[in-house]
Amino acid sequence: MEQLGFEGMPRRLYPCTPTRLSAWLDCPRRYRMSYLDRPPPPKGPPWAHNSLGASIHNALAGWWRLPLAQRTVAAAGGLVGRGWIDEGFADAAQSAQWRQRAVAMVQRYVAGLDPADEPAGVERTVATRTPTIAVSGRIDRLDARLNDGATELVVVDYKTGRHLLTVDDARGSMALALYALAAAQTLRRPCCRVELHHLPSGEVLTWSHTDASLARHLARAEDIAAECAAADDQMRAGLPAGRNDEVFPPRPSAACGWCDYLRHCPEGAAAAPARRPWDGLSPISGSPAEPDGEAVRQ
Ligand code: SF4
Incomplete structure (x- = not known):
């Protein structure tokens, strides 16, 4: 797993995921806290929109793993209900409302699929x-x-x-x-x-x-990975106190309100108010959209 670097020195192949590369691009400080700090700093509370996303992903994966005869629309809804992740919601009523929504969403989606169309x-x-x-x-x-x-x-x-x-x-x-x-x-x-x-x-x-x-x-992924690898190496070599931000600068923006590490980051806290765990859910019945530049992707 070793390659020759530009100077003829052996260089390790950099193992990565797309998520890790995106974390570096979004904010090097967040990248450090997510992937390098040991022990990692405690994250904020779970997000309801992540619970929703994971519940739906799990149900759809479970549906395809059922025997063909059992891949019905009702079965998909049942999988959402049974596997519902109840974290991050304001209260039991909000969680129940979203569980119902998720069941409907998954059933509608599955109704448009051919259960016999076995995925690879x-x-x-x-x-x-x-x-x-x-x-x-x-x-x-x-x-x-x-x-x-x-x-x-x-x-x-x-x-x-x-x-x-x-x-x-x-x-x-x-x-x-x-x-x-x-x-x-x-x-x-x-x-x-x-x-x-x-x-x-x-x-x-x-x-x-x-x-x-x-x-x-x-090629872009390789460029980003080269930056990550260089920063990782500096961290591994032991960064002197106070140099963390040179190598892993914070990148404050309006999106900081959604960052799991906001409480450990004064620059982020100054850039955006902390979001409540359920703020990433879309309004049940028409409330204002979030400000520009803020992204909640699931
Ligand atoms: S709060 Fe913002 S600047 Fe701070 S680590 Fe998170 S994303 Fe980076």
Whole structure:
């Protein structure tokens, strides 16, 4: 797992996930607290929107694992109800209201699926490597579809957040592009199509990559990974007190209100008010949208 670096010195292949690379891009301080600080600083309370997202993802994965005859719309709703994650909600009533919503959302989605259309993978871990990085990740669903008489893999990513998505979200997602490359490598079949399935709206946003666009995403991932690796090395070598912020600067923004480490970060606390654990849920009946620049993705 060692490669020759530019100076002819052995260099470790950098193991990463798309989530880790995105964390570095979003905020190097948050990256440090998430991946390097040991013990890690305690996070804030769980988020209700994460509970919603995980409950839905788990139910959909469980549905595909049922025997074909049991893959009914009602069964999908039952899986949501039984696996409901009850964390981060304001109270039992709000949790129950969202559980009901999630059941309806999943049942509506599943009603549009063919239960016999067996995916090539469900929550499948895939991996690939280049001369500098070893990237891996878990794909919500990997479909095998016929295209011009040949079978190709399609990366399906479930989304449960309140924001409407666009095709640009599918096109610009480095994570989806890396998943496509890794799926092709792992299953040895072509994979260039990626899809975001937004359950709240029922929309499917699709993008078909070319070899060139996949290569661009991969090159970007390698660049980001090189920055991470250099910062990790400095941390491992023992950063003198006070130099943490030079290598891992905070990147305060309006999104800091959603950061799990806000309580450990004065700059973030000055940039945005702390959010309540259930603030990432969309309003049940029309309340104002969140301010620009704040993102709650699930
Ligand atoms: S609060 Fe903001 S600046 Fe601070 S670690 Fe979190 S994301 Fe970074």
